[in-house]
Amino acid sequence: MIPYGRQSISEDDIARVAAALSGDWLTTGPTVAEFEEQFAARLGAKHAIAVANGTAALHLAMLAAEIGPGHRVLTTPNTFLASANAAAFVGATPDFADIDPVSLCLDPDALAEQWQPDTRAVVAVDYAGQTADMPGIAKIARRHGALIIEDACHAIGGRFEHDGQTWPVGNHPWADMTTYSFHPVKTMTTGEGGMIVTNDDVLAGRLRLLRNHGMTRNPEDFTGLSTDEVFGEQGPWYYEMQALGYNYRITDLQCALGLSQLQRLDAFIARRQEIVARYNDAFADVPHLESPGLRNPADAELTSWHLYTVRIDFAALQTTRTEFMTKLRERGVGSQVLYIPVHLQPWYRETYGYGPGKCPNAEAIYPQLLSLPLFPAMTEDDVATVITEVRRLMEET
Known part of the structure; x- marks a missing residue:
């Protein structure tokens, strides 16, 4: 069966990991620093901080920005749970603004309507690899002095156009921090893993501290445990925990x-x-099937495309999405639904009182979404099979 997503591992990938495995360091060693340096260099950014996974990246971004109780964080309902959960992790209130029906990303107009006085940050998600309207989102957030985190887990390596200039995802003026995931179904993988990119020296320092238990071994940062001879001695073993951090x-x-x-x-x-x-x-000519739309047509050759999410009018076909997916699977084609609107999840309903009607675009579009196979290792025969079987099933249904 052709899955909706899958990693691509080469012999060079295996050799590089084997070389690390036979080296002196298995963790927190020079390869981590090299990966961070090369990642930042690719974007032309000042700092890249590698972490355990994409959720950890979002959590640390919240902590570094000192977001917590009494603060509200606005994000999109059309995302994985972690984009919103990270706000709850730090005691803030996760909240949601609707999506625009073309890109399926956070809509700046909806963001402005949902804004409340306690809103401290925005998490803008680049759904399926298409960049959210970062300039439009930033215009609203900056007016209120709010911080902007771009969740680019779907958009690594992508770029976007604004006012005739092309910008790389992860290094542009409209985000304070950008987070990435290296889960196996993402465009590139480390198995599990994540990254936070920023040009802010203060945020970068906090991120590095909080990534490792809030602990530092850098003498320049020491404050001194005590004036006592024993506890104040700063020998080669010495370290200080200066914040409550995480592993x-x-x-x-x-x-x-x-x-x-x-x-x-x-x-x-x-x-x-x-x-x-x-x-x-x-x-293009298949009735009741709509291919992914682009908010900005100029981004057609810039988008990195993590997902190929179509909209199918299952009601018009007089079938259910489950039946359609099952029949596709029987023909060797996997598919997936990404995502259930987060504000409708039981925990969010019970904890914050959210429910149907809060994000009408996301709620209306969700029943039609279906992600078809898209990954680099697909052969030409794989692509042809997906096309043939989807078209055939649409005609038969």
Whole structure:
């Protein structure tokens, strides 16, 4: 069966990990620093902080920004749980603004309508690889002095156009921090892993401290445990815990894979774009099926495309999404639904009183969403199979 997503591991990837495995460091070693340096260099950004996973990246971003009780964080309902959960982790109130029906990303107009006096931050998610309207979102957030976190877990390596200039995701004026995930279904992988990118020196320092138990071994940062001779001695073993941090470290083995995958990222994105173009052509004339839309047509060759999410009018076809997915699977084609609107999840309903009607666009579009296979290792035969079986099933249903 062709899955909706899958990692691509080469012999070079395996060799790079094997070399790390036979080295002196398995974790918190030089390969971590090298991965961070190369990742930041690719974007032209000042800082890249590697962490255990994408959820840890979002959590640390909240902590570094000193978001907590009494603060509200606005995000999109069309995302994975972690984009909103990170606000709850720190005691803030996760809240939701609706999506625009074309890109399925956070709508700046809806953001402005949902804004409340206690809103401290916005988490803007680049759904399916398409960049959210970061300039539009920033215009609203900056007016209120709020911080902006771009959740770019779907958009690694992507770019976008604004006012005739092309900007890389992860290094532009409209986000304070950008987070990434390296889960196996993402465009590049470290198995599990994540990254936070920022150009702010203060935020970067906090992120590094909080990633490792709030502990520092840097003499320049020491405040001194005590004036006592015994406890105040700062020998080679000495360290200080200066904040309540977490063990969100990433290993050298993971970063070795990340370094190898980073070298393949451009090829990964190019292949994804090729497949998306073939899908778009093949599905253009299919009734009741709508291919992914672009908020800005100029981004057609800049988007990194993590997902190929179509909208199918299952009601018009007189079938259910479950029946459609089951029949596709029987024909060798996997699919997935991404995502259930987060504000409708039981915990969010029970904890914050959210419910239907809060985000009407997301709620109306959700029943039609279906993500088809999209990953670089797909062969031409795989792509042809997906096209043939989707078209055939649409005609038969």
